[in-house]
Amino acid sequence: xxxxxxxxxxxxxxxxxxxxxxxxxxxxxxxxxxxxxxxxxxxxxxxxxxxxxxxxxxxxxxxxxxxxxxxxxxxxxxxxxxxxxxxxxxxxxxxxxxxxxxxxxxxxxxxxxxxxxxxxxxxxxxxxxxxxxxxxxxxxxxxxxxxxxxxxxxxxxxxxxxxxxxxxxxxxxxxxxxxxxxxxxxxxxxxxxxxxxxxxxxxxxxxxxxxxxxxxxxxxxxxxxxxxxxxxxxxxxxx
Amino acid sequence: xxxxxxxxxxxxxxxxxxxxxxxxxxxxxxxxxxxxxxxxxxxxxxxxxxxxxxxxxxxxxxxxxxxxxxxxxxxxxxxxxxxxxxxxxxxxxxxxxxxxxxxx
Numbered sequence: 001x002x003x004x005x006x007x008x009x010x011x012x013x014x015x016x017x018x019x020x021x022x023x024x025x026x027x028x029x030x031x032x033x034x035x036x037x038x039x040x041x042x043x044x045x046x047x048x049x050x051x052x053x054x055x056x057x058x059x060x061x062x063x064x065x066x067x068x069x070x071x072x073x074x075x076x077x078x079x080x081x082x083x084x085x086x087x088x089x090x091x092x093x094x095x096x097x098x099x100x101x102x103x104x105x106x107x108x109x110x111x112x113x114x115x116x117x118x119x120x121x122x123x124x125x126x127x128x129x130x131x132x133x134x135x136x137x138x139x140x141x142x143x144x145x146x147x148x149x150x151x152x153x154x155x156x157x158x159x160x161x162x163x164x165x166x167x168x169x170x171x172x173x174x175x176x177x178x179x180x181x182x183x184x185x186x187x188x189x190x191x192x193x194x195x196x197x198x199x200x201x202x203x204x205x206x207x208x209x210x211x212x213x214x215x216x217x218x219x220x221x222x223x224x225x226x227x228x229x230x231x232x233x234x235x236x237x238x239x
Numbered sequence: 240x241x242x243x244x245x246x247x248x249x250x251x252x253x254x255x256x257x258x259x260x261x262x263x264x265x266x267x268x269x270x271x272x273x274x275x276x277x278x279x280x281x282x283x284x285x286x287x288x289x290x291x292x293x294x295x296x297x298x299x300x301x302x303x304x305x306x307x308x309x310x311x312x313x314x315x316x317x318x319x320x321x322x323x324x325x326x327x328x329x330x331x332x333x334x335x336x337x338x339x340x341x342x343x
Contacts, residue, residue: 012334015255019262019328025278026266105271107313 030101030108031175034231036093037224040164043085044217047160051075051209082160083125090117090167109174116170120163127158153192161191161216183223190219251296252327256281256289261324264299264316272312290314298323 054077090113097110131154156162165188172181189195199211252258259279264270276286293299298320302313316324 012331012338015253015258016328016331016335018255019258022259022262022278023266026263026270030267101267105274107268107270109268 026106027176028231029104030097030106031177031231032097032100033171033175033177033180034224034228035096036089036168036171037220037227039089039093040168041217041220041224043089044161044164044213044220046085047078047081048210048213050081051078051213052206054078079125079128082128082163083121086121086160086163086167087118090114090121113167113171113174117163117167120166121160124158124160124163127154128160131155131158156192156194159191161212162188164216164220165191180227187216187219187223191216249323249327251292251298252323254289256286257293258324258327260289260293260314261298261316261320261327264314265321265324269302269313269315272314275314293320296323 054075056073057076058071058073094110094114097108097113101108101110165184168180168184168187171177172184194212195215196211197215199215201208201210252261256279260275263275263278272283272286272290275281275290276283279286281289290299290301294301296319298317299314300317302315304311304313
């Protein structure tokens with residue numbers, strides 16, 4: 001309990017404002033949002049040659065239709081590429097954040113990003129493995145009888161792009177970064193709806209994944225450029 | 240009779256520099272002495288005094304070490320420090336609210 005004269009409202013306001021300004025300054029000093037966006041964009045673009053030239057496996061062909069069989073087709077390298085690429089990306093991002101913050105005299109809470117990211121990768125990879133082995137036609141999932149067309153959303157949730165979107169939301173929470181949060185919402189909407197901006201390639205083509213990866217990678221790249229312009233990463237913090 | 244919010248302010252925390260140290264330490268897992276000195280615009284001696292007050296009150300912990308040949312001092316917030324910071328901010332908001340409340 002204080003015995004000093006009661007502080008005036010102006011003093012209280014100044015004290016509150018100065019602490020909030022300091023909190024915001026520390027948050028800004030810790031932010032390097034452009035870096036994970038560039039790394040995840042690079043991982044998305046790098047997937048293009050890997051998926052294109054990978055051996056493809058065919059599973060769970062349904063009953064023959066008038067035009068032939070409908071089957072699940074998946075890239076063998078893609079199954080391995082995404083979990084490895086995302087885990088390496090998350091570790092790379094965390095090392096960058098730690099070193100950058102350390103150079104300024106701060107320690108960040110980026111460890112939560114790596115932990116959450118790895119959890120999401122494990123879940124998404126397991127779901128991805130499960131979805132390619134789902135039978136075509138009507139499927140019973142936890143008592144819900146779902147038709148093939150309604151499984152599209154499950155396939156998209158089991159995609160690496162969904163893991164990237166969720167990890168960006170975790171990063172937005174760690175960084176207290178509202179703009180990154182909104183960007184992650186837009187990205188997840190584009191992944192889940194999905195929005196192709198009218199660019200579609202035939203399902204039977206070896207390039208049928210291309211529009212999806214180009215759109216997702218470009219969004220990450222442009223968002224990275226936007227954050228890079230506002231956060232000025234070329235100014236490495238000096239003491 | 241209600242207690243005026245200013246009576247519930249903690250002398251240790253209710254001070255611009257010490258509140259600033261707690262606010263900065265709250266946002267980072269640990270913060271280095273040099274960062275605090277620069278951002279609070281203080282001399283090393285002045286900052287040391289405030290850090291000692293907070294450390295004695297159990298609101299922060301101080302770790303000293305070396306990186307190469309360079310001495311480094313790291314400050315981190317304790318649980319009690321976290322609570323004290325939250326309470327101080329809440330009291331300040333209450334105080335402002337009370338002052339700005341129109342008189343009946």
